[in-house]
Structure formats: C-alpha cells, structure tokens
Amino acid sequence: xxxxxxxxxxxxxxxxxxxxxxxxxxxxxxxxxxxxxxxxxxxxxxxxxxxxxxxxxxxxxxxxxxxxxxxxxxxxxxxxxxxxxxxxxxxxxxxxxxxxxxxxxxxxxxxxxxxxxxxx
Amino acid sequence: xxxxxxxxxxxxxxxxxxxxxxxxxxxxxxxxxxxxxxxxxxxxxxxxxxxxxxxxxxxxxxxxxxxxxxxxxxxxxxxxxxxxxxxxxxxxxxxxxxxxxxxxxxx
Numbered sequence: 001x002x003x004x005x006x007x008x009x010x011x012x013x014x015x016x017x018x019x020x021x022x023x024x025x026x027x028x029x030x031x032x033x034x035x036x037x038x039x040x041x042x043x044x045x046x047x048x049x050x051x052x053x054x055x056x057x058x059x060x061x062x063x064x065x066x067x068x069x070x071x072x073x074x075x076x077x078x079x080x081x082x083x084x085x086x087x088x089x090x091x092x093x094x095x096x097x098x099x100x101x102x103x104x105x106x107x108x109x110x111x112x113x114x115x116x117x118x119x120x
Numbered sequence: 121x122x123x124x125x126x127x128x129x130x131x132x133x134x135x136x137x138x139x140x141x142x143x144x145x146x147x148x149x150x151x152x153x154x155x156x157x158x159x160x161x162x163x164x165x166x167x168x169x170x171x172x173x174x175x176x177x178x179x180x181x182x183x184x185x186x187x188x189x190x191x192x193x194x195x196x197x198x199x200x201x202x203x204x205x206x207x208x209x210x211x212x213x214x215x216x217x218x219x220x221x222x223x224x225x226x227x
Contacts, residue, residue, distance in 0.1 A: 035216075044205075044207055044218050044219070044220055044221045045156075045158075045164060045207060045209070045218045046217070046218070047209070047215050047216040047217055047218065059214065061214065061215035062214075062215065063215070095163055100166075100169060104211070105152050105211040105212070105216075106169065106211075107154040107166055107169035107170070107175075107209075107211065108154070108164075108166060109166050109169075109175060111163035111164060111165075112163065113163065114163055
C-alpha cells in the first residue's frame with residue numbers, strides 16, 4: 001500500500017533552516033509528481049510547490065521563491081523540502097502530497113502524516 | 121492569484137440531511153478543482169478531483185459538479201463520520217491555492 005512517512009517534529013529559531021523528509025513506499029516514486037503543502041495553526045492548507053521526481057524539475061509558489069528547495073533521493077524514494085531563513089509565521093504542519101498521476105494538476109491522493117515545524 | 125471563496129463557512133446539519141458546499145473561483149479554472157475533507161489532527165483526504173470525479177474508496181454520497189466558475193460539493197445523506205472541514209483547491213493556475221474551508225458539524 002502507498003505510504004508517505006515524514007520526519008519528526010522540529011523546533012527552530014528565527015533565521016534557522018529546516019529540511020523535512022518524506023519517505024515513500026508502495027508505488028513507483030518517479031511516476032508521480034510530489035507537492036508540498038503547509039498548514040498554519042487554525043488556518044487552511046497553503047500550497048508551496050511541486051517537485052518532479054523523474055526530472056528533478058520544480059515549480060514553487062512565488063511567495064516562497066528563494067527560500068525553499070525541493071529535492072529527492074530516488075535511490076531511497078525519499079523527497080525533501082528545505083526551508084531557509086525561518087520566521088515565526090513559518091510555524092505550521094508541513095505535508096508532502098503524492099499526485100494522482102504524472103501530472104502536477106492531477107490532485108493529491110496520498111498525504112504524509114505531516115511534520116510540525118515550530119519557529120520561535 | 122486566483123481567489124477561491126467557499127460558502128457557507130459553517131454548517132450544522134442533522135444526520136441524513138443533504139449538504140451543499142459551494143466554491144467560487146475568481147477566474148476560469150476549467151475543471152481543475154479538487155475537494156478535500158479534513159478531520160482534526162489529520163491530513164486532508166481527497167474526495168473529488170477534476171471537479172466531478174469521485175476518488176476511489178470515497179462513498180458515492182459525495183458528488184462534485186461544476187458550472188462555469190462555480191463548483192459544488194454535495195453530500196446526499198450526511199453520515200456521522202462526515203464531520204470535518206471541507207476545502208476546495210484549484211490546480212489550474214499557479215499558485216494552486218485552497219479555499220478558506222467549510223466546517224461541517226453534525227447536529
């Protein structure tokens with residue numbers, strides 16, 4: 001069965017960086033786009049961008065340009081999100097989201113369990 | 121950016137009633153719209169994609185429809201497990217933003 005298992009909670013200080021991992025299993029990693037979405041306390045989800053594990057291509061929301069990097073290690077079917085220059089308003093749960101198809105517009109059918117990042 | 125508005129923002133509905141949630145986009149997004157259900161402390165769960173396609177494993181009481189820039193999620197016969205917050209997401213134009221959500225409470 002498809003599983004996306006994310007790394008554990010992180011406590012960071014303003015200005016720090018964080019790198020979150022998303023270990024996948026149960027499907028061919030390079031056959032589906034991966035999105036990253038975050039959700040601040042009491043707020044709705046916020047789309048951050050997508051990563052193409054087959055080509056390494058990315059598309060980031062303009063809001064995060066220059067501050068986030070999405071990568072992967074295909075040998076261990078793991079996706080990564082790095083966020084730099086953390087601010088207090090980056091405090092949120094971060095999710096990796098597998099797309100339904102090899103199409104960034106397909107819709108996210110499997111979500112990781114989320115990684116809490118707290119910045120103070 | 122495309123703006124998504126959802127109405128209503130809150131619903132309290134008895135079991136068995138029909139629920140209708142609307143998501144309006146500020147510009148044409150074709151049928152690139154998905155609906156999610158989120159329960160407290162959990163990740164969102166995909167219900168509908170491409171505006172009207174039911175995700176595998178989702179009960180058939182959930183239905184999505186579209187008319188221009190207005191999209192509707194209908195739950196025919198609300199069940200106790202359908203409580204939660206429902207979000208739409210557009211995947212036509214970057215950024216692929218989400219609507220503000222509709223919280224559904226079982227009366």
